[in-house]
Amino acid sequence: MWFMHKQAVGVISLLMAFWIGFCGFAAPALALTEEQKLVSEVWRIVNRNYLDETFNHQNWAEVRQKVLGKPIKDQQGAYVAVQTMLKTLDDPFTRFLDPEQYRSLQVNTSGELTGVGLQIALDAQTGQLQVVAPIAGSPAEKAGIQPRDRILQIEGISTAKLTLDEAAAKMRGASGSSVTLLIEGEDKSQREVKLTRDRIALNPVVVELKKSPQGKPIGYIRLTQFNANAPMELAHAISNLEKQGANAYILDLRNNPGGLLQAGVEIARQWLDSGIIVYTVNRQGIQGNYEAFSSALTQDPLVILVNQGTASASEILAGALQDNHRATLVGETTFGKGLIQSLFELSDGSGLAVTIAKYETPNHRDINKLGIKPDQVVASEGLTRDKIATKDDPQYQAAVNLLTQKSVVVGGV
Known part of the structure; x- marks a missing residue:
């Protein structure tokens, strides 16, 4: 936090x-x-x-x-x-x-970067640098780079011995500058792609209007991290889903490791009319708090999906909405990170993260190393990316079932 x-x-x-x-x-x-x-x-x-x-x-x-x-x-x-x-x-x-x-960490939470717009990873089997996905509207997407493409060279330098951070650093650069990549497709064909770097917004929100088996329109929102863009993007998502007729919501915080405290607080305010969001306690024992003070963007029923990868800012949001009876939590007990860090820049350009305080939920629960227990426990093992929020996702299906039951009302259980 x-x-x-x-x-x-x-x-x-x-x-x-x-x-x-x-x-x-x-x-x-x-x-x-x-x-x-x-x-x-x-x-x-x-x-x-x-x-x-x-x-x-x-x-x-x-x-x-x-x-x-x-x-x-x-x-x-x-x-x-x-x-x-x-x-x-x-x-x-x-x-x-x-x-x-x-x-690298500054880029992750700043909400934007200057580069080519690629999410990358190392292939678990081959160790090759692989494209996870191009960011929508980025130079990489416009150039036709596809998920699972492999990046063999960056400016003529082999990526075989580069770390992810090193490869990312070589592809970042000033807006308007260029970088040449050697790309290998799934069909093993190779091509050189020259990309002009640009400023790219990082959108941590995935949104879709879904239907229950009974035809109930449900707004599905997956939040992947709490960066600087998250509150604005989530507000846009809720607004668009309301216009499309959504009358219930699923907020998916599974495997969301957290991010900025302020982003978590602002997002909690989008779901709450009033109430404490989180308490903070420093080394002197001085207690502060953040609270909601204006109208929520929607009053529709809400279910939040959580798992063992739901941590930090995600736990603040989940705890705030659970304690204020605004949402029902479904899934597995969360990670349990109840400590607050500040990151200091050092004189040589390095950084230092320091634990400076702890937080408690509105009901004064200290969840550090304990996590938050969901209202409905549903296990989920081996869920692949393509099965998220489908009939093969038992936690998602449990949320849909809750939202289609007449007993589920605004405020959860």
Whole structure:
């Protein structure tokens, strides 16, 4: 989850908001090397902001001295030293991001990128760089690049030994610049494609008007992450579905890992007229809250689909609508991430995610490591992408059945 502070921007697929800024420190009696300065910079950020003021029941100052007492030869050595220091906190969400990882996470939650518009993955069997899908309206889609096409080269450089981040970085660039890809189709034919990079909006919303077996029009909305575009795109989806005659909704949050706190809050407000959305508690025990204060976009019945991959901002939204009796939850117990991180930019362009607070649902449930239990538990194993929201999707079918029962009314159960 991300708090929004001054100088804050959205970053990272965990639930967060974060500061972009350089953290200064007082000059020590003995001059520090650049590598030691980076370690000290990280130490100070954690010292000032970390949720657990015992720092995992250890002397945090001694941890710094121990790390700085060993030689740090270069930048990579500094990164290792920082990671060693953070590991003592025993908190997987407080972590260091090298410059490449940091830039990648910024792109993921900013809501837009400048590039060719491809979702890519490494083929599990061959290890080849493969196209998952071109983004609608992107240069890649206009050039005819198809799902399952393989990208063999980027600007003449083989992709065989590139990581996903490295390949993505090579395809991103300034709007108007060009990049040439060597593409291999499923028929093994190869072709060079020259693409002109452009600014591309990332739409995390999949929407479709569906019909129950009884003919009831149901608005199906799948939200894949809480990026900067999510609230606006979801509002458009609800508006369009209302015009098409939807009188019930399924909001699919399965495998949604989270994103921006503010996006989760704004989306909750689209379904609620009033009520607390989430409470936040910092290291001093000070409690804050976000609440709904205006008219919801629809009053129609709502079922939310959740599973073990529903995390962070997704859990805030699901918990808010469940506790306010606005939605019925169907599926499996959620992931259980009830901690809030802020992401700080460091002086060398790397980043630092720090757990700064925890959150509670409107009924003051602390779901960290526990998750949210759905109102109706329905297991689902081995569900492939093409079976999502079909007759072969038992969780989706359970939601449809609930919405077609006369007992299901606005407010859930």
